[in-house]
Amino acid sequence: MHDVLKAALSPERSTAERLKSLTELREFLRDEAVVHELAAAAREEETIEVRRAMLQAMVACDVTR
Numbered sequence: 001m002h003d004v005l006k007a008a009l010s011p012e013r014s015t016a017e018r019l020k021s022l023t024e025l026r027e028f029l030r031d032e033a034v035v036h037e038l039a040a041a042a043r044e045e046e047t048i049e050v051r052r053a054m055l056q057a058m059v060a061c062d063v064t065r
Contacts, residue, residue, distance in 0.1 A: 004028075005037055009054075015047050022053045029057045
């Protein structure tokens with residue numbers, strides 16, 4: 001998943017493409033390791049819209065699993 005997430009969030013892609021990728025991958029962003037990767041990526045993200053989408057995906061995860 002690391003490579004997929006890295007490709008989906010590549011700064012070479014447009015903001016719209018990255019937002020679409022986050023939406024399409026949402027069901028796969030629930031694994032603990034992936035959430036940690038997403039948190040690290042959110043810290044580095046410069047685009048507010050993409051950072052917001054990353055944080056929303058993290059908040060949507062059920063932490064009690």
